[in-house]
Amino acid sequence: MAITEQDVQASEDAPSVNYLNNGYGLKSWLLTRDHKRIAVLYIISISIFFALGGLFASLVRFELMTPEGDLMSSDTYNKVFSMHGIIMVFFFLVPSIPATIGNFLVPIMVGAKDLAFPRVNLLSWYVYVVAGILGTIAVVGGGVDTGWTFYTPYSSTYSNSNVILAAMAAFMAGFSSILTGLNFVVTIHTMRAPGMTWFRLPLFVWSHYATSLIMLLGTPVIAITLVLLMLERGFGFGFFDPNLGGDPVLFQHLFWFYSHPAVYIMILPSMGVMSEMVAAVARKRVFGYEFVAFSSVAIAILGFLVWGHHMFVSSQSTYAGMVFSIITFLVAVPSAIKVFNWTATLYKGSIIYDTQMFYVYGYLGLFLVGGLTGLFLSSMGLDIHLHDTYFVVAHFHYIMVGGQVMGYMGGMHFWWPKITGKMYPDIWGRVSALLVFLGFNLTFFPQFILGYMGMPRRYHVYPDEFQVLNVASSLGASILALGYVIPGAYLTWSIFKGPKAPDNPWGAKGLEWETTSPPPTFNFEETPLVTEEAYQYGPIEEH
Amino acid sequence: MADDHHGPTVRIYLAVFASLMFLTALTVWVAFQDLGMFNDVVALGIACTKATIVILFFMHVKYASRLTWLLAGAGILFLLILFAFAMADYVSRGWLGMPASHYLQ
Numbered sequence: 001m002a003i004t005e006q007d008v009q010a011s012e013d014a015p016s017v018n019y020l021n022n023g024y025g026l027k028s029w030l031l032t033r034d035h036k037r038i039a040v041l042y043i044i045s046i047s048i049f050f051a052l053g054g055l056f057a058s059l060v061r062f063e064l065m066t067p068e069g070d071l072m073s074s075d076t077y078n079k080v081f082s083m084h085g086i087i088m089v090f091f092f093l094v095p096s097i098p099a100t101i102g103n104f105l106v107p108i109m110v111g112a113k114d115l116a117f118p119r120v121n122l123l124s125w126y127v128y129v130v131a132g133i134l135g136t137i138a139v140v141g142g143g144v145d146t147g148w149t150f151y152t153p154y155s156s157t158y159s160n161s162n163v164i165l166a167a168m169a170a171f172m173a174g175f176s177s178i179l180t181g182l183n184f185v186v187t188i189h190t191m192r193a194p195g196m197t198w199f200r201l202p203l204f205v206w207s208h209y210a211t212s213l214i215m216l217l218g219t220p221v222i223a224i225t226l227v228l229l230m231l232e233r234g235f236g237f238g239f240f241d242p243n244l245g246g247d248p249v250l251f252q253h254l255f256w257f258y259s260h261p262a263v264y265i266m267i268l269p270s271m272g273v274m275s276e277m278v279a280a281v282a283r284k285r286v287f288g289y290e291f292v293a294f295s296s297v298a299i300a301i302l303g304f305l306v307w308g309h310h311m312f313v314s315s316q317s318t319y320a321g322m323v324f325s326i327i328t329f330l331v332a333v334p335s336a337i338k339v340f341n342w343t344a345t346l347y348k349g350s351i352i353y354d355t356q357m358f359y360v361y362g363y364l365g366l367f368l369v370g371g372l373t374g375l376f377l378s379s380m381g382l383d384i385h386l387h388d389t390y391f392v393v394a395h396f397h398y399i400m401v402g403g404q405v406m407g408y409m410g411g412m413h414f415w416w417p418k419i420t421g422k423m424y425p426d427i428w429g430r431v432s433a434l435l436v437f438l439g440f441n442l443t444f445f446p447q448f449i450l451g452y453m454g455m456p457r458r459y460h461v462y463p464d465e466f467q468v469l470n471v472a473s474s475l476g477a478s479i480l481a482l483g484y485v486i487p488g489a490y491l492t493w494s495i496f497k498g499p500k501a502p503d504n505p506w507g508a509k510g511l512e513w514e515t516t517s518p519p520p521t522f523n524f525e526e527t528p529l530v531t532e533e534a535y536q537y538g539p540i541e542e543h
Numbered sequence: 544m545a546d547d548h549h550g551p552t553v554r555i556y557l558a559v560f561a562s563l564m565f566l567t568a569l570t571v572w573v574a575f576q577d578l579g580m581f582n583d584v585v586a587l588g589i590a591c592t593k594a595t596i597v598i599l600f601f602m603h604v605k606y607a608s609r610l611t612w613l614l615a616g617a618g619i620l621f622l623l624i625l626f627a628f629a630m631a632d633y634v635s636r637g638w639l640g641m642p643a644s645h646y647l648q
């Protein structure tokens with residue numbers, strides 16, 4: 001719209017108008033309908049929550065340096081770990097990749113000008129921001145102490161903290177992700193460029209499609225569950241209170257019906273990032289493309305049938321436990337397909353050891369450990385011993401941080417030149433990726449041992465013999481934090497001082513690399529025509 | 544995609560509204576009748592009928608494309624999964640000769 005005749009005539013290799021310099025005012029950002037600008041708004045806002053959640057994490061690790069509860073009271077500690085969990089899950093992990101990298105790339109990868117509903121996309125960001133403000137009010141105004149899981153009857157009857165406000169915030173954040181999911185499903189179904197068949201879609205798009213299905217099918221359930229919780233707490237309804245004919249375990253069923261699939265909302269997009277990066281760093285087509293694509297869908301569907309593995313010791317029937325346990329073992333199959341196929345893609349690839357490669361290797365290692373320890377926990381007998389111990393904490397951090405955040409960080413590095421049009425110093429990228437990997441393992445591997453030895457989660461006072469491992473974990477956490485602060489610094493630096501990025505700095509395949517860096521407002525000068533499958537990497541002379 | 548050319552008319556909206564009001568009144572009336580084990584069945588039956596009417600007419604699903612039907616159907620399927628697997632727990636407690644809570648005693 002704002003493009004003048006002159007701009008159109010500008011030189012073909014660098015059109016002067018791109019989505020970033022097309023308007024500078026605050027209004028041009030806050031009322032934008034451009035999916036790329038909305039992605040940038042999301043990047044800024046989720047970074048704030050990532051920092052806030054990280055702050056609570058460091059308070060937890062500080063407190064756990066000593067066996068005594070000397071830094072804070074038990075009540076405060078309950079609030080600190082709860083707010084770490086609530087902020088990280090609902091305000092960082094769930095939106096992190098879909099709302100940022102996904103928002104930016106899904107329309108470009110399918111060859112569209114924007115998402116199907118640009119206004120709905122902007123609305124989702126505003127809903128997210130309002131949810132974030134509510135959450136912040138809950139935190140500042142006294143905090144929440146239920147844990148991120150809001151289990152009844154504690155949350156509905158006994159807790160004296162801001163449960164309703166925090167639940168409301170999570171409820172609204174859910175709507176934001178429903179809107180994003182809806183937008184992706186419609187866009188992928190109806191707005192693919194000519195020639196872009198389903199099996200030519202990049203695997204990133206497949207994984208976002210699967211993620212969107214979970215968002216659409218699962219998120220309404222958590223929303224209603226939180227409404228039931230608020231009604232029970234505010235008005236004394238009897239859904240979960242046995243005295244009124246309710247059942248507290250019902251809450252766990254409803255909660256995990258969403259919250260287990262939510263794990264896949266968090267991990268599937270980062271698997272999409274992995275597929276793109278593996279192909280680019282190995283310069284090969286992803287091995288078994290169809291299997292990787294369908295494994296995303298299989299994970300999305302099977303993921304809905306396993307929630308009872310969180311409830312083996314909750315008085316759930318042994319029969320139901322067995323069913324949930326068996327299906328949980330089955331989910332390992334599509335996850336393993338992905339890991340094996342990425343590894344097979346690397347085999348005989350011409351591998352480039354840049355920052356993305358470090359994140360690819362890091363992801364493979366950490367996700368493997370996270371996934372396999374999930375099988376420990378889905379074995380009913382072993383879970384009796386490990387339930388609610390640090391083993392569980394370590395397991396899901398290997399998935400959430402080792403998998404999801406590695407994917408997010410790797411993806412941010414991979415597409416940073418595309419998003420900002422600037423290059424970052426690769427050496428610092430590699431150094432910080434290495435710090436993340438080392439710091440992460442030092443933080444969370446000791447927690448497997450602590451959990452196996454019987455240290456329960458959510459306590460800040462522990463026996464003396466656990467101190468060495470806890471200090472190691474806290475030490476690792478500070479290295480891990482450094483691994484996140486350094487990219488924050490050099491990526492910000494690169495926006496202002498970094499060298500200009502070429503259109504395709506990695507020599508990668510995909511529609512996003514065929515447009516300029518940063519892309520023009522409507523993504524392409526003219527609608528692309530797709531004539532080949534994804535990842536058609538040629539022989540080596542290309543780089 | 545040629546689905547928008549005949550949406551619901553105002554008459555249909557009014558009819559839907561009237562039937563929803565009638566069913567609401569029916570719910571209230573039925574709540575004062577003792578139907579024994581059918582108390583819940585009737586209440587849920589009326590609620591499901593109302594939800595169906597809302598989905599078909601107010602949410603325009605009746606006039607929408609097959610893809611919309613598929614997605615709405617998927618939503619109902621997953622709701623049934625929620626009920627089925629949660630009931631699998633409630634129905635089977637005490638099967639296999641051991642209540643799950645026996646580990647906790």
Ligand SMILES: [Cu+2]
Nearest residue numbers: 260307309310
């Ligand atoms: Cu789970």
